[in-house]
Amino acid sequence: MRFDQKGPSVTGTSFSRRRLLAGVTAAAASLALTGCVGRRDGDYAQVSGQVPERFARRERVVLWSAFTSHNATVLQSIIDGFNASQQDIFCEIQLFPGYPALDSKLAASFAVAQVPDLVTLSDVNWNRYFLAETLEPLSGYFDAGFGPDAFHPRFLAEGTIRDQVYWLPWARSTPLFYYNKEIFAGAGLPDRGPKTFTELREWGHELKGFTYRGAPVRMRGYTGKDDWYFQGSSWAFDGSYSDGMVSRLSSEQTVAALEFDRAFIHDDQMAYLADDINADFAAGVTATICNSTGALTSLLKAATFEFGTAFLPEQDAPGVPTGGSGLAVMRNSTKARKQATWEVIRYLAEKGAPEWSLNTGYLPVTASSLNSPKIKERNAATPAYQVAQDQLSRARQADVMRRYVNETISEMLIVLQKVYASNADPGETLREATRNLDPAIQRVLPKYRRLVAS
Structure with missing residues (x-):
């Protein structure tokens, strides 16, 4: 089986983290749930690719990346630096147009016993590869010269299970509250983000009837392509997706979070379901959006007005989810390839991370980037970036059910579409989702208890 993606040349449709959340492949879900993958070190061949003649004598490491367009170019530049920095290892990047494509190929690679060495896995799919026992435990690779303190402790902990690291932080983010300063000033609103969701809704009432650049404007544009933002909102209302593996989707608090969105959209008519929240915000159609810190750099280029960023609104509690992706090593790679892969990781953490954060907008996740002048x-110069870093003190990783039960995300996207687009009753839709997800929870639960829960 040959994987032909190579270099930073993938073009065409722009994929994003939202595309991952819209539908992680059934093949990857099956992989994690059946546990049918072989688990011997070094018993899988390396995926094929192309090695330039000048690197032919080096140990080859294959990195599978889901980054596209500009971010792919940045990563390739960093890896080019690694290949030029030493003479023993050649790292080849093979690109995929987004996480779903990578996920599908990775699941297929196990079926033919050919695997890459290093993979960018998202915050919501690496856990399933852990359950399939296909990820290399990494804690034993650290040494006195390169220890766990090379990574942000908050993010490193998210890739740690039972004191063993399996997933290292790389392209990590949280949502931010973005607001159009011109609209806020024109409507007499404060130059800041709302402290609570109640205040956001009150400001929406004050904005009613306001026009910007000759067109009516609404307070918030919602996306129905990613439930990541609602995961945070559920926490803000003291709800959640789950308590461990016990669903809380139909709890009074989680229902209240979704009822807020429904009322804001359908009763107040000051929010709406947008096709592209970035484009609408940059065009001045909506006064505010909640979007990833990773969108900050592109929004700064696209907007023709000054905008501000702020922490996400609270209600009864903070509601800031972490997201993005990290790096995982395949357990079935050979010992020599895994050791060479670790050298790539070390370079990325010590040398490449500042360039990555500077040029992509993702949060600094290593000591080298956090301390970068x-x-x-x-x-x-642009305080919005510092706002994103400061908000980390409020952040937390996704609920267990969202991370380990693949169907949770697709089911929640159905819920959001029903409520946001069709004014469905939040309580009824969440109770239906709870019933629909129970078989999937029961299927995952035994392996989760064996490998994760104490």
């Missing part, structure tokens, strides 16, 4: 200068 260039990143500190950028944050001082």
